[in-house]
Amino acid sequence: MANILVVDDELGIRDLLSEILNDEGHSVDVAENATQARGCRGENQYDLVLLDIWMPDTDGVSLLKEWSMTGLLTMPVIMMSGHATIDTAVEATRIGAFSFLEKPITMQKLLKAVEQGLQRNVPAPAAAPVAVAGKAVVASYTAGTYVAPVAAIATVAAVVDAMPNAHQGFDLDRPLREARDGFEKAYFEFHLAREGGSMTRVAEKTGLERTHLYRKLRQLGVDLTRNKKH
Numbered sequence: 001m002a003n004i005l006v007v008d009d010e011l012g013i014r015d016l017l018s019e020i021l022n023d024e025g026h027s028v029d030v031a032e033n034a035t036q037a038r039g040c041r042g043e044n045q046y047d048l049v050l051l052d053i054w055m056p057d058t059d060g061v062s063l064l065k066e067w068s069m070t071g072l073l074t075m076p077v078i079m080m081s082g083h084a085t086i087d088t089a090v091e092a093t094r095i096g097a098f099s100f101l102e103k104p105i106t107m108q109k110l111l112k113a114v115e116q117g118l119q120r121n122v123p124a125p126a127a128a129p130v131a132v133a134g135k136a137v138v139a140s141y142t143a144g145t146y147v148a149p150v151a152a153i154a155t156v157a158a159v160v161d162a163m164p165n166a167h168q169g170f171d172l173d174r175p176l177r178e179a180r181d182g183f184e185k186a187y188f189e190f191h192l193a194r195e196g197g198s199m200t201r202v203a204e205k206t207g208l209e210r211t212h213l214y215r216k217l218r219q220l221g222v223d224l225t226r227n228k229k230h
Contacts, residue, residue: 001025002047002118007037009055020107034058046075048117053081061092068095076117185220
């Protein structure tokens with residue numbers, strides 16, 4: 001179905017992701033470091049790349065930047081990490097990363113992210129000015145990807161009022177907790193509006209249990225009756 005490159009220095013993760021994606025009918029190449037990834041990318045065209053952030057030779061963000069600057073970032077790239085910092089996540093998004101997956105990666109989240117990346121499958125932009133980085137972050141959310149908590153926090157630093165149906169802007173001078181809550185409220189309001197107020201579909205879309213979702217919405221002060229279909 002698609003040509004996918006998996007770049008990760010951990011053999012177990014490479015084997016697991018490769019097995020899952022092969023079972024889905026995809027053609028998968030693997031690389032254990034940036035050097036091997038450069039060789040694979042130089043010899044092949046890929047529909048999608050799964051790229052680990054922390055690797056021993058060259059980190060994934062540096063490799064992403066390298067591909068962007070040399071015109072090789074022509075496919076969606078999904079970054080993977082178990083311990084990404086806010087700055088790292090924002091930097092990768094600014095360069096052109098499509099979305100993030102937090103390790104350990106479940107099969108459901110992997111397949112969902114891959115499906116969304118392949119649906120997009122358009123050339124990623126070259127390194128964008130910081131001023132528009134938030135729009136790149138929003139793209140992954142409006143595509144339906146609810147990225148890992150660390151990455152979600154990272155987006156707060158870059159998000160602007162570009163999200164369709166968002167009901168508020170984002171004051172980046174606020175404390176991080178307040179800014180994060182503001183982003184999350186707009187995020188859930190967006191999905192509630194798109195799903196016609198269906199809590200079941202929103203729970204499926206965001207990957208949250210319904211009980212946790214209700215508690216989160218009440219905590220954020222989201223109006224649950226606003227987008228209900230009658």
